[in-house]
Amino acid sequence: MDAVTIPADPDPTTGPTLVFEAKTQDHSVAEDILGILTGTFLVSLGLHLLHAAGAVTGGTAGLSLLLGYATGWPFWILFAAVNLPFALLAVWRRGWDFTIRTIVCIALVSGLAPLHDALFPISGLQPLYGTLAGNLLAGVGVLILFRHRGSVGGINIVGLEIQDRTGFRAGWTMMIFDVLIVALALLVVPWPNVVMSAVGAILLNLVLALNHRPGRYLGR
Numbered sequence: 001m002d003a004v005t006i007p008a009d010p011d012p013t014t015g016p017t018l019v020f021e022a023k024t025q026d027h028s029v030a031e032d033i034l035g036i037l038t039g040t041f042l043v044s045l046g047l048h049l050l051h052a053a054g055a056v057t058g059g060t061a062g063l064s065l066l067l068g069y070a071t072g073w074p075f076w077i078l079f080a081a082v083n084l085p086f087a088l089l090a091v092w093r094r095g096w097d098f099t100i101r102t103i104v105c106i107a108l109v110s111g112l113a114p115l116h117d118a119l120f121p122i123s124g125l126q127p128l129y130g131t132l133a134g135n136l137l138a139g140v141g142v143l144i145l146f147r148h149r150g151s152v153g154g155i156n157i158v159g160l161e162i163q164d165r166t167g168f169r170a171g172w173t174m175m176i177f178d179v180l181i182v183a184l185a186l187l188v189v190p191w192p193n194v195v196m197s198a199v200g201a202i203l204l205n206l207v208l209a210l211n212h213r214p215g216r217y218l219g220r
Helices: 029-053 059-071 075-093 096-119 127-147 155-166 170-187 191-211
Strands: none
Touching (some): 029 127, 059 170, 155 170, 170 191
């Protein structure tokens, strides 16, 4: 019987390896534009469903909805006004590139709100379905914006800043703030709607916490 020759272990410096080198690849300008348009559309559509369901959510969007219920003012005006202080924070802590993207996102969400009202009137929406679907759409939209270095302002900026500094996930930070905002809804919204809103806000933040982790996504 012929002898069996066992090959020596390959040189780790020259032999094949299953370890892939992690490389980042920036998004192109066209990809960023499409991503921001897609993300803001989903966020605004989700907020449209939430408004039709009589619900709120977390973040400055939820606060704007809440103020709208209390005052009757249009959502797009309140959303732009509430986010102004956070835009100033973005200039200071995140730089002009992120800030410009965020201002564009805020403007698009504000601008799409009356468009949805005019082109997609909703009546007879089941409140729980509208609340869950609205938060899910908004969460996916915010996630897309994060991927393209944008946000819809507000608590998103605070969450990203804390995540960059401490590693504490942005989704968990926003969930803490969202609990406070949803709790304030008890002053304006019937308690069954507040309960639904709380469940929906948790769903939104789970989408972010489970899919937006430092080091997992290498594209920029």
